[in-house]
Amino acid sequence: MKTYDFALSWSVKYKSYFTDELLAYCRKKSLSFLWIDEHTVKDIIKKLKSGKIKIRVLLDTEATYNNPDDIYARLCYAVKDAGGDIINDPDRTRIFVDKSVMYFELARSGVPVPYTRVIRSWEPRSIKLSPVEIKKLGVPFIIKPGCGYGQKGLIKNATGSSYEIARARKFDNADNFLLQKKVYPQNFGRRRAWFRVLHVFDIIIPCWWDDRTCAYSHVSAYQFKKYKLRPLVQYTSHIAGLSGMVWFSTEIAAVRENKKIRFISIDHLNDQCDMSTKAETKDGLPDDIVRTTARHLIMKSCLDKKPAEKNTGRYSVILKKGKWMRPRGLNAPPRPFQSGTVVR
Secondary structure (H helix, E strand, O other): OEEEEEEEEOOOOOOOHHHHHHHHHHHHOOOOEEEEOOOOHHHHHHHHHHOOEEEEEEEEOOOOOOOOOOHHHHHHHHHHHOOOEEEOOHHHHHHHOOHHHHHHHHHHOOOOOOOEEEEOOOOOOOOOOOHHHHHHHOOOEEEEEOOOOOOOOOEEEEOOOHHHHHHHHOOOOOOOEEEEOOOOOOEEOOEEOEEEEEEEOOEEEEEEEOOOOOOEEEOOHHHHHHOOOHHHHHHHHHHHHHHOOOEEEEEEEEEEEOOEEEEEEOOOOEOOOOOOEOOOOOOOEOHHHHHHHHHHHHHHHHHOOOOHHHOOOOOEEEOHHHOEEOOOOOOOOOOOOOOOOOOO
16 A cells, blocks of 8 residues: 555646645655646545555645535545545535534624525525615625635625525525625725634634735734734634634624724635735735745644644744744634544
8 A cells, every 4th residue: 555645636737836835845854745636536536445545634625515526525535534634624624614604603602793694505596685684784785605715606795686696596506695794894004904814723824805806915913913903813713613624714804883993704714725826816825824834734734743632732823024923812723633643
């Protein structure tokens, strides 16, 4: 049997800065690397099932669990069934990437969320909102699929007509849909107070994220302190604690209510984070964030030798120019993989 230390599912054969960093760091640490794409995935599944190969850790960037025929979802389960670990675990992912699930989990646990009306997949195509619901949602409001990603199926300026809601749901008739009150963020200086926060095992990376242009900028230590951005890491650690997922992003905005600033969880949990850099796309991440993420994914999944029951340390918050802090009072990071996988 041939064993691979680290594997990456990537649907096409082109490389990116992120994949280059993953490959380079594996080579630096003498870890064997397996690239799985659309041309090899079926063969890899067969070899896993027959015991010809084993994958210790798979970084999944492709699986779509609400599609029962998705080949990359089957790959994740083939790795898990053979005793390997997946970033993120498929059983947790298929539950918690559904925004209709996370909405209720967060609301129940006290994290502020916008008013949301969830439409279940089995409800009639034609839904008529009551005057009370329209008043709570406001006009315009947001319509989005529960398991959507990359702004696919998103309607940003819905007015509430039955035809409009029915048309939106055609994007995926089997999915739940969320009708969500639109959030208008406060300005912090010259920036809109809308953030996308990355979670990678036991590090949290807060970024400014303009919801209109999708442009990223790393939060600095000065900004973190000046604008009292601690809720960004509190909410992110809370989402990790609820879901048990180790790699995801979340969107949080700051609004002014009753003359006070209030942080609200907007787009609760997105897995398979887009790791494109600014050089690759105008709405990409800074290079240092992508590099840090790639290396930390490998380090924590393949090289951390602490037993799971002892590895309950604190989060590190990574800020601009390599600044970092270790805030107290956060949830402990999700436990490392439970299967006991340790490489070298």
